[in-house]
Amino acid sequence: MNSNPAADATVGQIPTVLHSLARSLFPSTKFLAQRHSQGASILQHRSFSAHAHLPRTAAVAPAVLGWRPSLEELEREERKRRACQAGPSHRALLVDAAGTLLAPSEPAAQVYKTIGRKYGVTISEGDILRRYRWAYSQPWSESHLRYVDDARFFWASVIEASTGCSDPQYFEDLYQYYASARAWRLIDPHAGEAFSALREAGVKIAVVSNFDTRLRPILEQLGCSDWFDALAISAEVEAEKPNPTIFLRACELLGVPPEEAVHVGDDRRNDVWGARDAGCGDAWLWGDDVTSFAEVATRMGVAVAEAEEPLVA
Structure with a gap:
């Protein structure tokens, strides 16, 4: 049977067209694609992102065409889109260190x-x-x-x-x-991407922590000191959370009034109540109100590129 080169080229473009259509309709929603390879079915989760590519196989087309996002997913994406279009909700982000940004690598006991x-x-x-x-x-x-x-x-x-x-x-x-980086780990391994997106959007970021003078070298050893515009450390400020003084000092260092800052920390008394007493625009409890810094950024109206998920056969 003779092949038609023009027709073959058109058919070969179908997966690419479907991919572009799906990305334009649902740019950040995950879908499930089923691909058959050598008689075995492989389920793969991929994100629609600037770096995600739909597998170029005709077997994918029925799965893509049959996929429908839930109403909850659509509403969530719409809220994110509107928030990001409006710009950051706050001019500054204040972040607690131990228990929010950092955790001990091993139990203290x-x-x-x-x-x-x-x-x-x-x-x-x-x-x-x-x-x-x-x-x-x-x-x-x-x-x-x-x-x-x-x-x-x-x-x-x-x-x-x-x-x-x-x-x-x-x-x-x-x-x-405990003065060394090996004693600590980042709680959110993708925190750097979120902080980068926030700073690119014009948001200033400061650490507000009840800690001694070891915190600065610890952050430097972990390679994350450049993520922040300022550090308000209790040993240096001579005030500990929930004392409003340390929050006000952080805002002063950033050049932002407290009502235009949001604070995130894992202690309701020290972080949430303390920040509110200082007049901060908002305060979110880590592990309850928010569980990742990408979520923090989204709530502030700043989009963070999703990390591409690895293919699993």
């Missing part, structure tokens, strides 16, 4: 026990955790500031109360461990 073995620490991790929580929650000094400068005095007290070990070298080993 485990680290205390592991490092403490050579110093004679024998109590269980459960007891260490219980005693740590008690020691950390106790009133501290007349100024109520736990983190003064490097906070060595405070942490020495907490470590001894948690483990019963007062060996200065044990304290030094623990203190230096």
Whole structure:
């Protein structure tokens, strides 16, 4: 049978046309495409993004043509589109560090026990955790500031109360461990993309954290210090959340009035109530109101490109 080159070329363009049509109608909605290869069915999830390409096979066409987004998906996409068209809802984003941006790489009680073995620490991790929580929650000094400068005095007290070990070298080993990047991890691995999109949209970003002076080098070691326009650290500001002073200082550093800033943190009292007492335009609880920084950006009216999902056979 003789083939028609013109017809073959037209047929070959069908997947590309379908792809373009789908992208124009639903630019950020996920779909399920079924492809048959060598007699095996492979289900693949792909995102409609600038880098997503529909598999060039005629077997995909029926799946694409039969796919329909749910009403909820359409409404969500429409809300995102309108928000992003209107521009950022706030001029500044304030972000908590420990518990929101960063988390310990390993449980603290485990680290205390592991490092403490050579110093004679024998109590269980459960007891260490219980005693740590008690020691950390106790009133501290007349100024109520736990983190003064490097906070060595405070942490020495907490470590001894948690483990019963007062060996200065044990304290030094623990203190230096938590001053290094290996002790910490980013809670949201895609935070950098969200912060980049926010800053490109004109939003200024600051860290607002109850932390000692180790925070700056930790962020530098993790390679994320450039994500922020300012750092308001309690040990430097001499005020700890929920004191409004630290939030106001962050806004001052950014040159943005507090009513035009939104704060995100994992502690309802320190972060949400503290930010609202400072007059911030809004405050969202991490893990409840928002669970990723891409979601934070979307709520602020800034679109973040979706990370392309890997193909899984």
